[in-house]
Amino acid sequence: MSEHTAYLLRSFDKDVTRRAVLQGLVAMGVGAATLTDFAGRLARASAADVAELTIFCWSGLVPDILKEASIAPFRKTRPEVSIKLDVSTNAVMYPKMLAARSNPAISGGMFNDIFTQKGIADGLWEKPNDEWMPNKKSIPTELLAPGGYGVLFQFTPFGIMYNPDRVEKPKSWADLWDPKYKGRVVMWDLYYDAYIAAAVISGKGPSVEEGIKLWAPHKQNVGAWTTSNSKAEDEVARGEMWLAPHWGAWAEQARTQGKKLAFAIPKEGAVQWGGHMVSVTGFKRPIVELTQRYLDTWNSEECQLTWITKGFFGPANRNVKIPPEMLKSPAVMTAEDAAKKLIRYDVKAVGEKIPQLKALIDRTLKV
Amino acid sequence: MSDRAERLLGWYVVGLLAFLALPIVVVFPAAFAPDPTLNFPPRGLSLRWFKNVVDQPQFLRAFYVSLYVAVVSTALALVAGTLAAFALVRHRFPGRQLLELLFVAPLVFPAIVYGVAMLMVLNPMRLQRTILGLCLAHVVITVPYVLRTVSATLHGVSPTFEESAAILGANRWRTFWHVTLPLIRPGLIAGATFSLIISFDEFTVSLFLTGPGLMTLPLEIYNYTEFTIDPTIAAISTVLIALSVAIIVAIERFLGFEKHFQL
Amino acid sequence: MRRWRLGILGLLAPAGLLLGVLFVYPLLNMASLSVRSKFPGAFTYTGEHYAKFVTEPYFLQVTQTTFTLAIVVTILTIVLGYPVAYYFVRGHSRRKHLIFLCIISPLLVSIVVRTIGWTIVLGNEGLVNNFLRALGATREPWPLMNNFWSVTVGLVHVLLPFMILSIASVLGKIDPALEESAAVLGANPAWTFWRVTLPLSVQGIAAGSILVFCLTIGAYITPWWLGRGKVLLFSTTIYDQMLAIIDWPFGSAAAMMLVAATLVVATVYFTLLGRVGPR
Numbered sequence: 073m074s075e076h077t078a079y080l081l082r083s084f085d086k087d088v089t090r091r092a093v094l095q096g097l098v099a100m101g102v103g104a105a106t107l108t109d110f111a112g113r114l115a116r117a118s119a120a121d122v123a124e125l126t127i128f129c130w131s132g133l134v135p136d137i138l139k140e141a142s143i144a145p146f147r148k149t150r151p152e153v154s155i156k157l158d159v160s161t162n163a164v165m166y167p168k169m170l171a172a173r174s175n176p177a178i179s180g181g182m183f184n185d186i187f188t189q190k191g192i193a194d195g196l197w198e199k200p201n202d203e204w205m206p207n208k209k210s211i212p213t214e215l216l217a218p219g220g221y222g223v224l225f226q227f228t229p230f231g232i233m234y235n236p237d238r239v240e241k242p243k244s245w246a247d248l249w250d251p252k253y254k255g256r257v258v259m260w261d262l263y264y265d266a267y268i269a270a271a272v273i274s275g276k277g278p279s280v281e282e283g284i285k286l287w288a289p290h291k292q293n294v295g296a297w298t299t300s301n302s303k304a305e306d307e308v309a310r311g312e313m314w315l316a317p318h319w320g321a322w323a324e325q326a327r328t329q330g331k332k333l334a335f336a337i338p339k340e341g342a343v344q345w346g347g348h349m350v351s352v353t354g355f356k357r358p359i360v361e362l363t364q365r366y367l368d369t370w371n372s373e374e375c376q377l378t379w380i381t382k383g384f385f386g387p388a389n390r391n392v393k394i395p396p397e398m399l400k401s402p403a404v405m406t407a408e409d410a411a412k413k414l415i416r417y418d419v420k421a422v423g424e425k426i427p428q429l430k431a432l433i434d435r436t437l438k439v
Numbered sequence: 440m441s442d443r444a445e446r447l448l449g450w451y452v453v454g455l456l457a458f459l460a461l462p463i464v465v466v467f468p469a470a471f472a473p474d475p476t477l478n479f480p481p482r483g484l485s486l487r488w489f490k491n492v493v494d495q496p497q498f499l500r501a502f503y504v505s506l507y508v509a510v511v512s513t514a515l516a517l518v519a520g521t522l523a524a525f526a527l528v529r530h531r532f533p534g535r536q537l538l539e540l541l542f543v544a545p546l547v548f549p550a551i552v553y554g555v556a557m558l559m560v561l562n563p564m565r566l567q568r569t570i571l572g573l574c575l576a577h578v579v580i581t582v583p584y585v586l587r588t589v590s591a592t593l594h595g596v597s598p599t600f601e602e603s604a605a606i607l608g609a610n611r612w613r614t615f616w617h618v619t620l621p622l623i624r625p626g627l628i629a630g631a632t633f634s635l636i637i638s639f640d641e642f643t644v645s646l647f648l649t650g651p652g653l654m655t656l657p658l659e660i661y662n663y664t665e666f667t668i669d670p671t672i673a674a675i676s677t678v679l680i681a682l683s684v685a686i687i688v689a690i691e692r693f694l695g696f697e698k699h700f701q702l
Numbered sequence: 703m704r705r706w707r708l709g710i711l712g713l714l715a716p717a718g719l720l721l722g723v724l725f726v727y728p729l730l731n732m733a734s735l736s737v738r739s740k741f742p743g744a745f746t747y748t749g750e751h752y753a754k755f756v757t758e759p760y761f762l763q764v765t766q767t768t769f770t771l772a773i774v775v776t777i778l779t780i781v782l783g784y785p786v787a788y789y790f791v792r793g794h795s796r797r798k799h800l801i802f803l804c805i806i807s808p809l810l811v812s813i814v815v816r817t818i819g820w821t822i823v824l825g826n827e828g829l830v831n832n833f834l835r836a837l838g839a840t841r842e843p844w845p846l847m848n849n850f851w852s853v854t855v856g857l858v859h860v861l862l863p864f865m866i867l868s869i870a871s872v873l874g875k876i877d878p879a880l881e882e883s884a885a886v887l888g889a890n891p892a893w894t895f896w897r898v899t900l901p902l903s904v905q906g907i908a909a910g911s912i913l914v915f916c917l918t919i920g921a922y923i924t925p926w927w928l929g930r931g932k933v934l935l936f937s938t939t940i941y942d943q944m945l946a947i948i949d950w951p952f953g954s955a956a957a958m959m960l961v962a963a964t965l966v967v968a969t970v971y972f973t974l975l976g977r978v979g980p981r
Binding site for chain 3: 195295439
């Protein structure tokens with residue numbers, strides 16, 4: 073018998089057992105997947121009396137803050153409700169919700185100004201009911217989002233984050249245009265607050281288009297574009313980049329985590345950024361009521377205090393007293409101060425023009 | 440290959456492998472240093488990042504999910520891809536080239552659009568956020584790899600082997616199982632390797648088909664790094680590499696590595 | 703005749719059915735989106751999204767950069783990877799499993815770790831620049847990151863394993879006796895390689911190339927993290943449209959264009975290969 077045939081026959085012996093085992097595993101695996109799924113559905117169906125809310129929130133410190141200062145107190149009053157947190161980012165969660173509208177899973181969550189406006193335009197949100205959200209009364213009206221569908225629960229100023237070992241504290245928004253910072257500035261690719269600031273300091277009012285045009289001659293200062301807080305913070309902290317227009321709360325959070333960062337509000341002022349809670353359409357009325365009652369706890373005094381102390385956010389609730397040591401941070405200010413000092417812009421108009429604005433940035437500043 | 444040629448080639452290979460390992464070598468030590476910014480060379484010694492990984496149960500849960508999905512999708516992709524490879528390589532029929540293109544298309548189609556598309560399709564079927572939906576999506580993504588590698592190997596296998604076996608009396612099934620399959624083994628192994636790794640690492644499509652209660656490891660890592668980039672991820676990567684080393688060394692000891700690659 | 707046909711259908715059924723329902727159908731769904739003026743909401747049918755690609759010079763540049771990158775990366779992986787595949791298969795090392803491990807090592811670490819690794823090596827404050835500064839060669843850092851070449855390096859790094867293993871799995875099937883016979887007949891090693899080994903391994907190079915080419919075109923994460931928005935690619939454009947801007951009609955149109963262009967290239971490739979490969 074030839075060597076090749078002998079080899080073939082030898083492999084026959086071992087292969088039967090091995091391949092049979094593999095086959096069995098695959099069958100079991102697929103079977104298990106289907107069974108687990110089915111069992112899960114059964115479990116959900118029989119537990120229909122217990123309401124389960126799925127709420128969207130941002131990552132990092134947020135889930136822990138919510139679990140401690142919002143979910144725990146809420147469950148004390150309503151122990152039959154269980155709350156699951158879907159942790160993600162604005163830019164990812166919004167498309168997911170849009171794609172899943174016919175059968176939504178998430179009944180409420182937090183979004184920033186722009187995405188809240190987008191949701192209003194796309195008809196995704198449910199109107200907040202004053203009866204279910206009593207804490208809403210404590211929010212200064214100047215800070216509320218236009219359109220009435222989102223309820224503010226925190227805010228933070230958008231200023232300049234920098235590496236204190238490499239550069240001096242920036243005093244003006246125009247410092248970002250200093251030629252000695254060529255290739256050392258990180259700009260946000262998704263949001264337009266930096267352009268608004270640039271337009272305001274040049275006397276053109278809070279216009280994104282004007283701001284982009286003002287940045288055009290200085291585009292070589294932009295060393296990198298980012299779509300995540302953490303990437304910008306990492307780059308500035310390791311000295312690759314030196315300056316980044318950024319939000320005070322997150323810059324301060326990163327600083328307390330041990331990164332080499334500092335945050336400053338230029339003399340011309342900071343732009344207002346707000347976090348809003350939204351209630352999603354497509355659910356039965358009891359679920360909407362439960363969701364809104366739950367979301368309202370984010371504005372309770374206890375939760376607001378946690379937002380301030382752990383997250384360096386400004387409180388939406390004007391009745392919350394900010395601990396004096398927190399006020400030392402440039403990122404933290406009272407709701408009244410914010411209403412007076414922060415630069416505001418037409419979020420609705422910007423939200424509608426995002427494709428055009430992005431196209432303008434791409435063609436003006438990136439080529 | 441002459442000895443001298445082999446030695447020279449060996450040096451080149453060492454150089455290239457060093458290039459492949461470079462980013463890892465540079466980041467790996469940071470997992471053992473206390474500095475929250477990953478720097479090289481690292482200063483100090485600390486296991487706090489490993490402790491951080493252990494303290495957060497979501498990483499281990501996600502690891503199991505990723506592993507399960509990777510194994511199941513690879514198994515299904517191997518079956519579907521191998522069968523299709525046979526049809527495309529061994530037979531001629533109208534529309535063959537079109538099908539070849541179709542089977543390559545998932546490689547090209549932007550994952551982000553596929554993710555949204557899958558969510559829009561699975562959502563009315565109530566399959567979003569289920570492990571079944573996730574596995575199916577992963578099979579679609581990994582089948583092209585298996586198809587490519589098995590086809591490539593199959594091209595080099597002469598049909599005379601199968602014909603001889605048939606002449607000797609073996610039926611179709613036995614021929615396939617005991618003659619053809621061992622001959623295309625390198626293609627199957629390459630395809631399986633790609634498929635396992637691609638599925639385990641898959642991020643963009645999984646982003647849309649997961650949620651609380653069903654998270655894969657790349658997504659948990661992504662969520663973590665959205666908040667802060669610190670050596671925790673270096674610690675996770677270190678663990679994964681150690682695991683892979685252990686698996687490969689085990690394969691070498693118990694099954695014999697070279698034999699399976701027919702090297 | 704009919705049984706034969708049924709046999710082929712049976713072989714194609716699993717993969718075909720799966721891709722039909724879970725790939726072609728979602729794809730068609732997105733294609734229908736791409737001709738709408740707006741989503742969600744009231745819309746009219748329009749070809750404006752497709753028209754943008756032909757009319758705006760910005761997209762011409764995006765297309766050019768994307769395909770240039772794909773070609774450069776493919777060629778580099780072939781040239782750099784083939785020797786490794788050859789050594790892996792024909793060499794006499796006893797540590798083949800460790801070599802295998804090193805080959806797939808880029809794929810075992812997350813993209814974030816890889817990117818930080820490259821930042822540490824190539825960044826303004828990175829190893830390379832520190833080395834150059836120590837030599838006194840330059841005072842300003844060399845911008846090695848956030849450009850076309852850092853993206854190329856990153857992609858080559860992560861796609862080499864695919865090329866190497868594709869070539870190796872075909873090389874492994876070539877009977878060494880063929881090369882030995884050539885040597886016995888008096889051919890020198892270079893001739894043997896050029897005229898015997900290389901043509902026989904073309905299928906492996908082809909499989910690897912189509913994988914690497916397609917993966918580069920579709921790659922988003924690596925180019926985004928290593929190009930940091932300064933390298934304009936099709937995939938990053940599509941990503942922006944789908945996630946940040948949420949202009950799904952335009953994003954779908956871009957995706958269709960990208961797939962169509964790549965499939966054209968793939969067809970050309972397969973046709974050429976059909977003429978070259980051995981049978």
